Amino acid sequence: MIEKTGRPAYMQIADELRRQIRSGSLPPGTALPSITQLCRRYDVSASVVKAAISVLRTEGLIVGQQGKGVFVRDPGSAAGREVAETSEIMEQLVEIRATLRDLRERVADLESAVFQEPKRSGERGK
Incomplete structure (x- = not known):
């Protein structure tokens, strides 16, 4: 089932399992097949x-239980809600970082326009 597309095999498997979880083929509480x-x-x-x-x-779609296996996580559970909240927070952090990067560039542009480097002694009229 793994295709030679250049996409890593582990990602192809994750994609397939994710599709099964989202389509309901692997409903919440269902154990994934063994490794x-x-x-x-x-x-x-x-x-x-x-x-x-x-x-x-990492995506919060499954949860492992030591000695029992790996199970599809119930999105309505407290853990599922926590994952959704964490995902929302991560999106907000990405936006904040982009805004800070933009502000940093704008401040650098302003500083270079306002505070031009003084000429060093020995340099002639540049």
Whole structure:
């Protein structure tokens, strides 16, 4: 199922699992197939499958339970709401950083216009 498109295999697997979660094929509370099963299904190594799972965990779509497996997270749960809030905060931080970058550039432009470097002794009329 992994295609040679230039997109990393772990991202292709994460994309496929994400589609299954969002379509309801893997509803909240459902266990993901084991790493071994996913390795066989996609014909990849365990490290590739683990990287895909890590992507989905970071996105808040799944949660691991030690000794039990990896499960689709319920978006209505407290943990699911926390992930949504964190995502919103991250978006706001991106906007704030962009605004600060813009302000930094504007201040630098103003400073260079107002405070031109004084001529050093030994330099002639530049």
